[in-house]
Amino acid sequence: MARPLFDEETRQALLEVLNSGRLAQGLRVLEFEERFAEWAEVPFAIAVSNGTAALLLALMALEIGPEDEVITTPFTFAATANVILFLGARPVFADIQPSTLNLDPGEVERRITSRTRAIILVHLYGNPCEMEAFTELAERHGLALIEDAAHAPGALYRGQPVGSFGIGCFSFYATKNITTGEGGMITTQDPRLARRLRMLRDHGQSAKYVHEILGLNFRMTELQAALGIGQLQHIEAWNARRRAIAAFYTQHLRGVNPVETTPNSTSVYHLYTVRLAPGLRDAVRERLREVGVETGIHYPTPVYRQPLYQRLGYNESLPVAEAAAREVLSLPIHPALQDGEIRYVVEAMNAAIEDLGGK
Ligand SMILES: Cc1ncc(COP(=O)(O)O)c(C=O)c1O
Structure with missing residues (x-):
């Protein structure tokens, strides 16, 4: 990652x-x-x-x-x-x-x-x-x-x-x-x-x-x-590389919804995050792990659901945040990734979704 x-x-x-x-x-x-x-x-x-x-x-x-x-x-x-x-x-x-x-x-x-x-x-x-x-x-x-x-x-x-x-x-x-x-x-x-x-x-x-x-x-x-x-000294080049990797993912990944970017803005893609149906998300993540692709979940729990906040009496349930916590999956994106690694991630991801998506 x-x-x-x-x-x-x-x-x-x-x-x-x-x-x-x-x-x-x-x-x-x-x-x-x-x-x-x-x-x-x-x-x-x-x-x-x-x-x-x-x-x-x-x-x-x-x-x-x-x-x-x-x-x-x-x-x-x-x-x-x-x-x-x-x-x-x-x-x-x-x-x-x-x-x-x-x-x-x-x-x-x-x-x-x-x-x-x-x-x-x-x-x-x-x-x-x-x-x-x-x-x-x-x-x-x-x-x-x-x-x-x-x-x-x-x-x-x-x-x-x-x-x-x-x-x-x-x-x-x-x-x-x-x-x-x-x-x-x-x-x-x-x-x-x-x-x-x-x-x-x-x-x-x-x-x-x-x-x-x-x-x-x-x-x-x-x-x-x-x-x-x-x-x-390198930040502009590295951010540009992150954007290029993101564009490649968006173009080549099938069956996923990438989180959108804001109009009239330029993202620096600290993370490249897609949404998948909750059960599918976890199965895809496990499959990727098996083939050596690390992924992340940013974030698995809305902050108000953390034990600390629950003890303080926070009891809200904000629907968009709740759904996102169940559906997001972040793929590797950083300037040290080689072209071959990026293609490998795409192939692994597309295969996992094709394999698991229909079930
Ligand atoms: C969104 C966000 N805010 C704040 C922080 C805190 O930064 P630090 O770890 O440098 O204290 C982090 C991450 O580490 C973060 O991801």
Whole structure:
């Protein structure tokens, strides 16, 4: 499902960090932030220890806490909602669009109350949300817009990079489109917010040993930054390769419904996900495993159904998210895949569906 690529220059850069004797946040982190900000078309980028920290700090910078509600999608990795809970605020789940499985702006609007402070949307699988609708909604109701872009570095909505509409939160976890092992980045247009975020990631310090606000340690290391700078050189080519693989799958797979992409947008296909009838999905997955094709289910359980959320009294059942959890199957897609491997996946998938579909 994922195989990270590192070039010789990046390997050398890691050795340079080791030889320099400076491992904790320093000039390389600053360079990574500057390069990322330029590439993502935002004035400010703040590097942090992981994508979860990026989301948490975004909420902390907005001073979200008890009494507040934040509307988000249940069809995501739990991190998106857990950060809300962690600050004592209430995650409010809205259903997703049947076509893209991204958060549905109409469903979000119906859940806005006097307590709602922010929306956290997720550009699921690398495909941008309906940003025109969300930007308008956030402005009209005075809400902060947080973009969980963990899957979507480089994705465009009407030509504009995701993460530049609201507060962008990126992850560089080992399986992501670019990786630093663990790592994250926050993007913003707002200089005051950027300053706050820099303090929050470093124990609230405005200067050495001056603790202005309550923060903790969410810093990135120089080793991570060296990896990130190297990865950023390749991201456009790698995302293009992901799109080419996706186009090949869409053209050659038979009997499946790929999850759709948003009109006027460019997906970076962190995942290539199809929908199959529930029983068939699991049988196809098993058959693929037998012939050596790894697949994934993103995600098997809407977040509100997780044991933690059930204990907290969440008892909703959002129909589109429920159906998606039973039907989705993600196929291998990453730039290290060889043409032969891609053809093998298609053949294995078509054979499995032909074989199992009629039964
Ligand atoms: C949609 C989404 N949001 C947030 C995260 C959290 O990022 P991290 O693992 O870097 O903390 C992940 C994944 O790992 C994710 O897939």
